[in-house]
Amino acid sequence: DGPLTILGIESSCDDTAAAILHQPIVGDAEILASVVHGQTDLHAPFGGVVPEIAARAHAEKVDLCVEEALTAANVSLLDVDAIAVTAGPGLIGGVISGVMCAKGLSASLNIPLIGVNHLAGHALTPRLTDQVAFPYLMLLVSGGHCQFLIAHGPEYFSRLGGTIDDAPGEAFDKTARLLGLRQPGGPAVQAEATKGDPKRFRFPRPLLDRPGCDMSFSGLKTALLRQRDAIIAEKGGLPVQDRADMCAGFQAAVVDVLAEKTRRALDIYLTENPSEPLLAVAGGVAANTAIRAGLETVCTDKGVTFTAPPLALCTDNAAMIAYAGLERYHTGARDGMDLSARPRWPL
Numbered sequence: 001d002g003p004l005t006i007l008g009i010e011s012s013c014d015d016t017a018a019a020i021l022h023q024p025i026v027g028d029a030e031i032l033a034s035v036v037h038g039q040t041d042l043h044a045p046f047g048g049v050v051p052e053i054a055a056r057a058h059a060e061k062v063d064l065c066v067e068e069a070l071t072a073a074n075v076s077l078l079d080v081d082a083i084a085v086t087a088g089p090g091l092i093g094g095v096i097s098g099v100m101c102a103k104g105l106s107a108s109l110n111i112p113l114i115g116v117n118h119l120a121g122h123a124l125t126p127r128l129t130d131q132v133a134f135p136y137l138m139l140l141v142s143g144g145h146c147q148f149l150i151a152h153g154p155e156y157f158s159r160l161g162g163t164i165d166d167a168p169g170e171a172f173d174k175t176a177r178l179l180g181l182r183q184p185g186g187p188a189v190q191a192e193a194t195k196g197d198p199k200r201f202r203f204p205r206p207l208l209d210r211p212g213c214d215m216s217f218s219g220l221k222t223a224l225l226r227q228r229d230a231i232i233a234e235k236g237g238l239p240v241q242d243r244a245d246m247c248a249g250f251q252a253a254v255v256d257v258l259a260e261k262t263r264r265a266l267d268i269y270l271t272e273n274p275s276e277p278l279l280a281v282a283g284g285v286a287a288n289t290a291i292r293a294g295l296e297t298v299c300t301d302k303g304v305t306f307t308a309p310p311l312a313l314c315t316d317n318a319a320m321i322a323y324a325g326l327e328r329y330h331t332g333a334r335d336g337m338d339l340s341a342r343p344r345w346p347l
């Protein structure tokens with residue numbers, strides 16, 4: 001096998017992205033360029049991602065993203081050896097835009113097309129950034145996902161548990177909306193939380209009384225809504241300190257749930273893989289410093305190495321898709337023009 005240059009395309013949620021990775025004959029894959037066009041401003045007036053708007057923006061931006069990535073990498077389209085594209089799971093309109101673009105390039109350049117599961121992209125990122133060896137335990141926490149996975153191989157993952165309703169990022173975003181903070185809610189709630197008292201309001205820690213690694217976050221926003229309305233009824237408004245205390249209380253509840261469930265997932269994982277003690281985290285919520293600190297404490301207690309990719313590679317990006325495509329490429333996997341976009345696609 002010679003050196004390989006691979007183009008990755010991602011368009012499954014509200015970021016249009018393209019990236020170029022280069023793998024020398026000997027050595028690790030290197031990110032030559034990673035371009036992300038976010039859609040936050042387009043969706044902000046609606047308080048959430050609007051699928052129709054997302055689809056239209058992806059269709060408009062995907063070619064531009066590819067061109068920008070090629071320019072930034074100083075690579076000609078003719079030097080690209082393979083194309084990896086997110087084929088699901090996600091908002092179907094966006095996924096179709098990416099898949100159509102990738103198919104067009106693959107057919108016109110006559111180079112391999114490789115469909116990638118978006119979740120595999122997140123889950124394999126620690127191998128791109130830290131050359132982590134299989135197996136390892138992965139906590140994927142984003143706006144749309146929350147699950148514990150054991151990564152055994154590029155296409156072999158087992159799931160230990162996950163959320164049964166909302167993802168934590170969704171809970172942060174809803175909390176921000178309830179409290180009149182800007183979107184995306186995660187960073188806004190985290191900033192408020194630093195000014196608040198986490199002990200003043202005690203929010204529920206759902207499912208901690210039940211065995212296993214499943215989680216639930218939808219009840220938190222109901223508790224928050226009740227607390228907010230009680231304060232407003234009493235004081236005629238929501239004073240800034242009360243708001244900060246609510247953010248701190250909410251964040252503390254999320255940290256407690258994630259930390260305790262991580263403890264349990266590690267117990268299961270370590271029973272089967274005692275000689276590979278590593279927890280990796282990915283997804284936008286992994287940006288939260290309190291959550292990271294909570295996970296690090298659990299790992300220290302258990303003698304487990306903790307690793308998190310740099311922030312730009314934790315959130316949605318195409319470098320992770322190109323990398324997951326590279327791993328599939330080396331297994332011999334190839335897709336044809338019948339590659340379909342899948343709204344649902346469990347790992």
Ligand code: KG4
Nearest residue numbers: 142143144169184186187284285288315316
């Ligand atoms: O992985 P990501 O970019 O997109 C997907 O959901 O796939 O994650 C975005 C989510 C949003 O819900 C956002 O509020 C959350 O990650 N997030 C955070 C923080 N930064 C981003 N949540 C908590 N604390 C943060 N600092």
Ligand code: ZN
Nearest residue numbers: 122142315316
């Ligand atoms: Zn994602």
